[in-house]
Amino acid sequence: MKFILEQSDEWSEVEIRVRCGQIDKALEKLIEQIRFYGFSVIGEKDGETFSINLEQIFYFEAVDNRTYVYCQNNVYACKQKLYELEDKLEAMNFQRISRSCILNIYKLISVKTLLYGRMEVTLENGEKLIVSRHYAELLKQKIEEQGV
Amino acid sequence: MQKIKQYIVIDCYAFTVIVLVNALLQKCGIAKEQSLVSSLYIFLTSTLVAVFMCITDQLMGKQKHLKRIFRIVDVLVPTFFMSMLQSKFHLSLKDLVMTVIFSLIAYGIVSLMMYLSWRERDIKLNENIQRMRRKK
Numbered sequence: 001m002k003f004i005l006e007q008s009d010e011w012s013e014v015e016i017r018v019r020c021g022q023i024d025k026a027l028e029k030l031i032e033q034i035r036f037y038g039f040s041v042i043g044e045k046d047g048e049t050f051s052i053n054l055e056q057i058f059y060f061e062a063v064d065n066r067t068y069v070y071c072q073n074n075v076y077a078c079k080q081k082l083y084e085l086e087d088k089l090e091a092m093n094f095q096r097i098s099r100s101c102i103l104n105i106y107k108l109i110s111v112k113t114l115l116y117g118r119m120e121v122t123l124e125n126g127e128k129l130i131v132s133r134h135y136a137e138l139l140k141q142k143i144e145e146q147g148v
Numbered sequence: 149m150q151k152i153k154q155y156i157v158i159d160c161y162a163f164t165v166i167v168l169v170n171a172l173l174q175k176c177g178i179a180k181e182q183s184l185v186s187s188l189y190i191f192l193t194s195t196l197v198a199v200f201m202c203i204t205d206q207l208m209g210k211q212k213h214l215k216r217i218f219r220i221v222d223v224l225v226p227t228f229f230m231s232m233l234q235s236k237f238h239l240s241l242k243d244l245v246m247t248v249i250f251s252l253i254a255y256g257i258v259s260l261m262m263y264l265s266w267r268e269r270d271i272k273l274n275e276n277i278q279r280m281r282r283k284k
Contacts, residue, residue: 111270111274113263133205137151140273
């Protein structure tokens with residue numbers, strides 16, 4: 001694989017272009033990483049607007065028709081709907097874990113299966129979330145794929 | 149597919165547990181000797197229980213407490229029905245009580261085994277998470 005890095009003051013924005021024949025597993029992972037570190041979400045807090053990198057996000061939660069972004073210490077309101085975020089984040093390290101929550105699996109510390117197929121996940125900040133039975137299997141598959 | 153596999157595993161565990169406990173009870177002289185037809189009845193019963201559990205899971209996604217009660221009903225109804233059928237509707241009270249106790253014990257053992265298999269998968273998942281975090 002060739003790696004070309006061009007640096008110049010001409011460009012104000014970073015552009016990443018991938019030229020390839022077939023996309024294999026390794027390349028797919030690389031693209032996923034680029035997306036993960038390159039994308040951001042606009043969040044609002046106390047009347048201020050912030051650009052939040054995906055790597056900072058622990059999870060998204062929909063409460064009363066509003067979407068919130070949960071980070072290490074802050075919670076931001078987000079204008080995007082959960083289903084819109086789900087579409088965008090599907091190919092990355094995010095997984096829907098219930099009707100109201102999308103989790104960043106990179107923030108996971110451990111998982112535990114509960115009765116009736118539900119799961120309890122523990123995040124880096126010690127917070128625990130419940131994964132509904134419907135999404136538990138999908139989360140398990142995603143963790144298995146990522147951990148390979 | 150994974151869910152179907154889970155119900156098949158429940159079926160297999162239930163059948164194995166019932167046959168083993170039954171053999172043990174026969175050895176102790178508590179249960180009657182089982183014929184080939186009885187084994188088929190046991191298999192049909194465990195399969196019906198798995199089917200009933202699948203239906204309960206589909207219908208009662210979020211009602212946890214009601215689901216717990218229905219899980220026991222899922223075990224008792226097919227067991228009772230198949231026992232009646234096997235005895236040609238001449239099931240004595242003693243046999244009925246034995247069947248209920250027996251099926252609840254089997255349910256408990258199967259639940260425990262399922263829980264242990266989930267915990268085993270949890271360990272593998274947690275190893276994957278640690279690997280993922282190291283790679284990050």
